[in-house]
Amino acid sequence: MTEPTKIDKRQHIVETAYELFKRAGFHATGIDRIIAEAGVAKMTMYRHFPSKDDLMVEVLTYRAGRFERQLDRLAEQAATPERKIGLIFDRYGRWFNSADFHGCLFAHALAEFGDPAHPVFQAAARQKNGLKRRMRLILEEMIPADEADSVSAALLMLIEGATLTARMGQPDPAIRDARKAAMAILAARRRSQ
Amino acid sequence: MTEPTKIDKRQHIVETAYELFKRAGFHATGIDRIIAEAGVAKMTMYRHFPSKDDLMVEVLTYRAGRFERQLDRLAEQAATPERKIGLIFDRYGRWFNSADFHGCLFAHALAEFGDPAHPVFQAAARQKNGLKRRMRLILEEMIPADEADSVSAALLMLIEGATLTARMGQPDPAIRDARKAAMAILAARRRSQ
DNA sequence: GCATAAATAGACAGACCTGTCTCACCACTT
DNA sequence: AAGTGGTGAGACAGGTCTGTCTATTTATGC
Numbered sequence: 307m308t309e310p311t312k313i314d315k316r317q318h319i320v321e322t323a324y325e326l327f328k329r330a331g332f333h334a335t336g337i338d339r340i341i342a343e344a345g346v347a348k349m350t351m352y353r354h355f356p357s358k359d360d361l362m363v364e365v366l367t368y369r370a371g372r373f374e375r376q377l378d379r380l381a382e383q384a385a386t387p388e389r390k391i392g393l394i395f396d397r398y399g400r401w402f403n404s405a406d407f408h409g410c411l412f413a414h415a416l417a418e419f420g421d422p423a424h425p426v427f428q429a430a431a432r433q434k435n436g437l438k439r440r441m442r443l444i445l446e447e448m449i450p451a452d453e454a455d456s457v458s459a460a461l462l463m464l465i466e467g468a469t470l471t472a473r474m475g476q477p478d479p480a481i482r483d484a485r486k487a488a489m490a491i492l493a494a495r496r497r498s499q
Numbered sequence: 500m501t502e503p504t505k506i507d508k509r510q511h512i513v514e515t516a517y518e519l520f521k522r523a524g525f526h527a528t529g530i531d532r533i534i535a536e537a538g539v540a541k542m543t544m545y546r547h548f549p550s551k552d553d554l555m556v557e558v559l560t561y562r563a564g565r566f567e568r569q570l571d572r573l574a575e576q577a578a579t580p581e582r583k584i585g586l587i588f589d590r591y592g593r594w595f596n597s598a599d600f601h602g603c604l605f606a607h608a609l610a611e612f613g614d615p616a617h618p619v620f621q622a623a624a625r626q627k628n629g630l631k632r633r634m635r636l637i638l639e640e641m642i643p644a645d646e647a648d649s650v651s652a653a654l655l656m657l658i659e660g661a662t663l664t665a666r667m668g669q670p671d672p673a674i675r676d677a678r679k680a681a682m683a684i685l686a687a688r689r690r691s692q
Numbered sequence: 693g694c695a696t697a698a699a700t701a702g703a704c705a706g707a708c709c710t711g712t713c714t715c716a717c718c719a720c721t722t
Numbered sequence: 723a724a725g726t727g728g729t730g731a732g733a734c735a736g737g738t739c740t741g742t743c744t745a746t747t748t749a750t751g752c
Contacts, residue, residue: 331526413663420602470656
């Protein structure tokens with residue numbers, strides 16, 4: 307076994323913190339827990355991240371990056387805007403049913419850090435805006451830009467609401483109803499073209 | 500000025516805790532802060548509520564009751580299901596623009612307490628189910644029961660997503676886009692009747 | 693007026709929190 | 723071989739958390 311390099315160790319801390327934040331929340335997860343789980347010394351963590359805030363922002367930014375890359379890959383796998391949006395909803399449906407589904411980390415960050423000026427709030431908001439932006443770009447191939455903005459906002463709402471509903475224990479009806487509603491909204495716009 | 504009675508004092512604690520939980524979150528609000536703000540002794544609080552968990556459940560239950568009474572009053576002020584749903588969305592729009600809008604306390608509770616077995620989680624989930632149930636009953640005057648269930652789920656998702664979007668700083672587009680999407684969903688069902 | 697109950701202020705325990713610091717160790721480079 | 727920088731283990735400070743307890747005062751009912 308090769309020794310982990312500096313970058314590996316930093317990344318290992320980020321991924322360990324991610325798992326803990328996801329399961330227990332941000333406030334409820336202490337530094338001591340993170341370093342114990344990651345198997346690193348406290349000073350190692352504080353060398354890479356000056357404060358817990360910085361670590362939380364890094365975790366959110368890292369996961370947002372992964373998420374957006376997956377989203378972009380998904381959009382390439384379908385031809386029409388409807389199908390692309392459909393694939394996004396399908397992906398959410400599989401996530402809702404996955405073994406370690408614990409709700410949306412970004413939504414939880416927004417809930418726990420209510421101050422819009424807080425860096426954690428802003429990092430979480432960036433992910434939501436990135437998702438909306440990607441859906442808007444998909445929709446602009448289909449409807450005018452201003453309508454695409456409005457529809458992408460509605461689709462984001464359905465996704466966020468579905469995630470919350472799935473969290474409350476009904477993952478299958480959640481994604482089914484959200485998908486049905488999304489397709490109804492798209493059909494209405496298509497018809498009014 | 501009359502002195503507050505026993506019930507008044509208990510209720511005063513609940514309402515003070517509500518304000519603090521709403522602004523700063525559940526974990527971030529300590530008992531000491533609550534009793535200082537309420538102007539009561541610590542033992543007074545612990546006499547009424549054996550633990551912080553009990554107080555949080557009481558706050559959520561109290562607010563859910565108020566919310567549902569307002570919802571029921573709202574439903575009486577319109578004749579058709581569409582108008583009733585419209586009034587609910589209007590009410591959310593006014594809330595988004597109110598001075599002390601800090602997002603949905605129940606959604607925040609679900610985010611902070613991820614364990615579905617936790618009493619706080621369950622108390623918050625009850626409010627969401629209550630809202631969905633009321634919308635479903637309204638819709639059952641218009642479409643079959645199974646469709647009403649699906650549509651009310653979608654409307655709940657739009658409301659939750661709109662609340663999150665409003666929280667991120669766009670209250671007016673949030674309620675406008677949510678309302679537009681809701682009406683499109685209702686129109687599609689009406690048409691397929 | 694007197695007894696009972698409730699409320700007050702505050703100390704206190706024990707645990708946890710973030711963040712700093714020390715010191716020893718180990719791997720690698722020059 | 724000596725130095726350098728990252729790391730581990732853990733003590734530590736200073737603060738906060740929930741929840742308990744005591745001692746005193748206030749309010750209420752009979």
